Amino acid sequence: MNKKYYISAQHDVYLDDYERGELENVNAFQIDHFSEEEKAFDAVRDYMENVVCVDEYTYKEYEGDNREGNDKFEIVANVLVDENNCPATKGDIKEWKEGKRKLYTVHIYIELFKLTPTAKLFV
Numbered sequence: 001m002n003k004k005y006y007i008s009a010q011h012d013v014y015l016d017d018y019e020r021g022e023l024e025n026v027n028a029f030q031i032d033h034f035s036e037e038e039k040a041f042d043a044v045r046d047y048m049e050n051v052v053c054v055d056e057y058t059y060k061e062y063e064g065d066n067r068e069g070n071d072k073f074e075i076v077a078n079v080l081v082d083e084n085n086c087p088a089t090k091g092d093i094k095e096w097k098e099g100k101r102k103l104y105t106v107h108i109y110i111e112l113f114k115l116t117p118t119a120k121l122f123v
Contacts, residue, residue: 013026081106
């Protein structure tokens, strides 16, 4: 199959306190990913579920409703994780709310580019 989309994602990790909100930035990293999904939003879902390994997240689109038909769009996804960068469980969140556990918010800034095939230069 041909790659349909290229994703460049910046992950910024912040210590999060239930009472005080986000505190200091504790980590940052970038991941690049290619997706074979036909639709842009499915490519983002593929990235979140199969690379980041979360199926629940919130997101906000930067450039309006650009899910289909454009060559590029940007979104921000937010995920609450534990110290191993795994999605927080209901038990983790309960302990976090009680001040017994540290959790982290990850802001994922995703740029999605639609790949366009070009003519072959050499035959």
